[in-house]
Amino acid sequence: MDAADRAEQFIPAGLASFGIEADDVDLAVMSAAHQMFWPAILELLSRDLSDVAPERQPDLSRAPEAS
Amino acid sequence: MNALDLPLREQAAAIAAGDVDPAELLEAVLDRIAERNPAINAVVETFPERSREMLAAAPDGPLYGVPILIKDEWPLPWRAQRFGAAELLAPTAPGESGPYRALRDAGAVIVGVGNMHELGAGSTGNVSVYGAARNPWDLERCPGGSSSGPAAAVAARLVAGAVGADGLGSIRFPAAYCGLTGLKPTFGRAALAGHHMAAITSLIVSGPLCADAADCRLLASVLFAEDLPAGEAGGLRIGAVRDAVSEDVSPEVRATCEAAIDELRAATGGEVREVELADLGSATMAAILAINAESLSGVTPQRLNELDPELSPIARGFLKYRMLLPAAAVMQAGRVRTLLRRRLAALFADVDVLAWPTIPAVAPPLDAPLVELPSGTQTADQANVRGAALANLTGIPAISVPVGLGSGGLPIGLQLQAAWGGDALLLDAAAALERANERRWVEAQPPLAGIGAGA
Numbered sequence: 001m002d003a004a005d006r007a008e009q010f011i012p013a014g015l016a017s018f019g020i021e022a023d024d025v026d027l028a029v030m031s032a033a034h035q036m037f038w039p040a041i042l043e044l045l046s047r048d049l050s051d052v053a054p055e056r057q058p059d060l061s062r063a064p065e066a067s
Numbered sequence: 068m069n070a071l072d073l074p075l076r077e078q079a080a081a082i083a084a085g086d087v088d089p090a091e092l093l094e095a096v097l098d099r100i101a102e103r104n105p106a107i108n109a110v111v112e113t114f115p116e117r118s119r120e121m122l123a124a125a126p127d128g129p130l131y132g133v134p135i136l137i138k139d140e141w142p143l144p145w146r147a148q149r150f151g152a153a154e155l156l157a158p159t160a161p162g163e164s165g166p167y168r169a170l171r172d173a174g175a176v177i178v179g180v181g182n183m184h185e186l187g188a189g190s191t192g193n194v195s196v197y198g199a200a201r202n203p204w205d206l207e208r209c210p211g212g213s214s215s216g217p218a219a220a221v222a223a224r225l226v227a228g229a230v231g232a233d234g235l236g237s238i239r240f241p242a243a244y245c246g247l248t249g250l251k252p253t254f255g256r257a258a259l260a261g262h263h264m265a266a267i268t269s270l271i272v273s274g275p276l277c278a279d280a281a282d283c284r285l286l287a288s289v290l291f292a293e294d295l296p297a298g299e300a301g302g303l304r305i306g307a308v309r310d311a312v313s314e315d316v317s318p319e320v321r322a323t324c325e326a327a328i329d330e331l332r333a334a335t336g337g338e339v340r341e342v343e344l345a346d347l348g349s350a351t352m353a354a355i356l357a358i359n360a361e362s363l364s365g366v367t368p369q370r371l372n373e374l375d376p377e378l379s380p381i382a383r384g385f386l387k388y389r390m391l392l393p394a395a396a397v398m399q400a401g402r403v404r405t406l407l408r409r410r411l412a413a414l415f416a417d418v419d420v421l422a423w424p425t426i427p428a429v430a431p432p433l434d435a436p437l438v439e440l441p442s443g444t445q446t447a448d449q450a451n452v453r454g455a456a457l458a459n460l461t462g463i464p465a466i467s468v469p470v471g472l473g474s475g476g477l478p479i480g481l482q483l484q485a486a487w488g489g490d491a492l493l494l495d496a497a498a499a500l501e502r503a504n505e506r507r508w509v510e511a512q513p514p515l516a517g518i519g520a521g522a
Contacts, residue, residue, distance in 0.1 A: 010391070011388070011391065014390075014391035015387065015391070018368040018390060019368050019369070019372075020368045020371050020372060020387050020390060021372045022384070022387055025380045025383075025384065026380070026383055026387055027384070028384070029380060029381055029383070029384025029385060029388070030385075030388040033384065033385055033388040034388065036446075036449060037352070037355070037392075040351070040352040041352060041392070041393070041396045043349075044349060044353065044356075044399050044403065045393075045395060045396055045399055047349075049399060049402040049403070049406065052405055052406050053405070054398075054401045054402055054404075054405045055404075055405050055408070058269075058404070058405070058408070060254040060255065060269055060461070061253055061254050061255035061256060061462060061488070062462075062488070063412040063486065063487050064408040064409055064412055
C-alpha cells in the first residue's frame with residue numbers, strides 16, 4: 001500500500017472512528033491538509049528522541065533548566 | 068504635522084504637554100477610520116460612545132488619551148471577541164481582558180476592534196467572517212495574519228498603535244507585509260488574561276504593532292506593566308543560520324535581509340556569526356501540533372458535527388482534520404520543544420540575536436496567496452510558518468523590522484530573535500537598525516491616496 005492509498009484510508013477511517021460527519025468539501029480540505037502535514041508528522045514520529053527527557057512543566061518565559 | 072500622523076509616543080507627549088486635545092484626537096481618528104477603512108477593512112467595529120466614556124475616565128498614564136486598536140481576539144466589557152469567525156469552539160462573553168485593563172490603566176482609549184484571519188489560523192488575513200482585510204501598500208495583496216486588521220490600520224495611519232496576538236507568527240507576518248515593527252514578546256510577559264485560550268496556551272502572546280521600535284517599546288511596556296528602558300545594542304553578536312528560513316526565500320528578500328543584517332552589524336560595531344541550529348526544521352510541525360492540541364482542548368467529536376455553517380470551508384475541514392492527529396506526535400512535539408529550548412540556551416551564550424527574514428516573499432495576492440520560492444510554489448501559510456514557529460515553540464521573543472521594499476513596492480521584514488527576556492534588546496537592535504538606514508523604512512508610507520486619503 002503506498003502513501004497515497006494510506007492517506008485515502010486515514011481520513012475516512014479516522015472520521016468514522018470518532019463519529020465525525022464530513023461532506024465532500026470537508027473531505028477535500030482534509031485531504032489537502034493531510035498532504036501538507038502528514039509527511040512532516042511521519043518524519044517527526046520516526047525520530048528517536050527517547051534520550052530527550054521532556055521538561056516537567058516547562059516555564060516558557062525562561063531558559064530551560066540544565067538537562 | 069496632523070496629530071493623527073504623529074508616532075504613538077509623540078501623540079502621548081503632545082497630549083501630555085497640552086498641545087493636542089485628546090477629545091479632538093479621538094474624533095479625528097473616528098473620522099479617519101470612516102474615511103479610509105472602507106478600502107482596507109481593517110477595523111470591524113467602532114463604539115464611539117464607549118471610547119468617549121473611556122477617555123472621560125482615563126487616568127493620567129503613559130498613553131493618556133491615545134487611541135489604540137485591539138485585535139478581535141479579546142473581550143471588551145461591552146463586546147465578546149469573535150476571533151474573526153462565525154463561531155468559536157470556546158465560550159466567550161464580554162469582559163475585562165488583560166490587554167483591555169493594561170490599556171485602560173495606561174490612560175489609552177480603545178477606538179475599535181481590528182479584523183483578523185478566521186480563528187487565527189492563517190498568515191495572510193484573506194479569510195475572515197468580516198471579509199478580508201487589505202494591505203494598504205496594495206489593496207489586492209494580503210495584509211498578513213492573523214493580526215491583519217491591527218497591521219493594516221497602523222500602516223494606513225488610522226491609529227498609531229495596535230494590540231495584536233502571536234501564536235504562530237501572527238504579529239510578525241502582518242508587520243512584515245505592512246511595513247511595520249511588530250514585537251512577539253517572551254512567552255508570558257505581556258497581558259493575555261481574558262483570551263479564550265489563556266489558561267491552556269503555551270504559545271500565544273499579546274504584543275504591539277507600531278511604526279517603529281520606540282512606539283513598540285511604549286506599547287509593550289504598557290502590555291508588560293513594566294518599563295523597557297532604551298539601551299544601546301553595542302557589539303551585537305548576530306547569529307545567521309544557513310537553513311531554509313534564510314535560504315529558501317525569494318532573491319529580493321534574501322538580498323534585502325542580508326544587507327540589513329550587515330547594516331545592523333556595522334551600526335552596532337558587532338559581528339555576524341554563522342551558527343547551526345540543528346532540528347530547526349522540526350520546530351514548525353512541533354509548534355503546529357502543540358497549538359492544534361491546545362486549541363482543540365475540550366472539543367468533542369459531536370461538537371465538530373454542529374459547526375456553524377458560516378464558518379469557512381477551510382476552517383470546518385481543518386478543524387475536523389486536527390481532531391485526527393495522533394497523540395504520539397503531540398508528545399514527540401514536546402520532546403522537540405525541549406530539545407530546541409536547550410539548543411537555544413546554548414546558542415544564546417554565543418550570539419545575542421538570531422536573524423533571518425520574517426517572511427520569505429512579499430505579500431501575495433488576496434485571491435491566490437501563493438509564493439514563489441527557490442524550492443517551488445508554496446502556499447504563503449506553508450512558507451511563512453517555518454520562520455516563525457521557533458519563537459512560539461520555545462518562548463523566546465522575536466521582532467519584525469521593516470528593512471526595504473521589494474517587487475511592487477511591497478515591504479520586506481527582517482526578524483530578530485533573542486533569548487528569553489531579551490525583549491528590550493530586540494527593541495534596541497531594531498532602533499539601531501532604524502538609525503543605520505536613517506529611518507527610511509519605518510517612515511516609508513503606503514500610497515494612501517488610493518484609500519480615500521487624498522485630503
